Amino acid sequence: MMRSIDVSKLKRPANVNPGPAPMLQWIRIEHLVVDDSYQRDLKAGNWKAIQRIADGFRWSRFSPVFVAPVEGGRFAVIDGQHRTHAAAICGFAEVPCQVVQMSLEEQAASFAAVNGLVTKVTLQQIFKAALTAGENWAVECDRICRDAGSRLMTYLATTDAKKPGEIYAIALIRSYQERGKGQLVTFALKSLRDSEGGQDAVMWSNDVLKALLSAVVDRPWLHKQNVNLAGFLDRFDIFAAIDRAEDFARQKRRQGHVGISRWDIAAAEIGEGLDKAFPQRIALPKAEVA
Structure with missing residues (x-):
């Protein structure tokens, strides 16, 4: 059964200020960096999760990595460092990314929003x-x-x-x-x-x-x-x-x-x-x- 996108039961926000529109592009993994000022550390459990992703790697299960441009022509990973590490393990040089211009403060806020306000999958x-x-x-x-x-x-x-x-x-x-x-x-x-x-x-x-x-x-x-x-x-x-x-x-x-x-x-x-x-x-x- 297929469902259409239906938002008729919800109200449009009074003010919509989405910020800069995202761009989609393939970015070389060597140009991606992780900012430890707001990102999570990779512990033993994280590395196990990365290995599981790599062991069953398929692009059909890979959502674009959420990144922001930073100095030096690099991009800070806001969401998707597990997927990125798994792709690197599998030998891929590039990953698809969603690029959004934002400040460091906005990066940290986005990280919290993406990882804290996401709808939990049962x-x-x-x-x-x-x-x-x-x-x-x-x-x-x-x-x-x-x-x-x-x-x-x-x-x-x-x-x-x-x-x-x-x-x-x-x-x-x-x-x-x-x-x-x-x-x-x-x-x-x-x-x-x-x-x-x-x-x-x-x-x-x-x-x-x-x-x-x-x-x-x-x-x-x-x-x-x-x-x-x-x-x-x-x-x-x-x-x-x-x-x-x-x-x-x-x-x-x-x-x-x-x-x-x-x-x-x-x-x-x-x-x-x-x-x-x-x-x-x-x-x-x-x-x-x-």
Whole structure:
């Protein structure tokens, strides 16, 4: 579905003072500089991001670098130093740039505006774009959920609008997909879908899924033994376990213990319940023939 640009619901500003019009041109990377008086330092995380851009470099994903002319025939990078570094790694000598005349003060203000006032892209929007592009991680995450009769959502919804089987925990599903645990996740989600409690949207919240999937994935024999996990979910009070975990974690934090995760505690309690309900059956060694 294609949408036209429609601004009929908005008002035109009383005063429009856009400043000098930008120019688009290719500029040699050796002529681009970074002004440390307002630009961010490149730390380990930034270099990892640059490497990821370089590893998957495509011009179709490269937006023009935002620059301003400075002394010596050079151009200060206001936005796009990650992209520029990645292009240099790939051996390109030039990058497309949007050039705007501005003072140093305006450069700093523009940097703050571009990086601080930008509309945040949600994980759902990233997943939707990746799924449309056929990226493997997105296709696999979508399949993991669909095979369980559930759906990994490409948009956010209010609490009242959420329905059973709708999953918004994209980062969680992706983390298991990347670890090769997709089959176990599908098993857990299908069991939740088949349970009576799974007919309630609240059972598909991120809180429940985080604790439940952790407990199930740590016990792969549940899937191999084809246990009645749906029946267990109807008997076990997951919300009570999560509440107890939160109380315990809060108490430990008051005592000065940091790094206490209520999700790990809740997953441990769910896991204990699973171990009691479905003891792992260990195959006996085969008798040797005399």
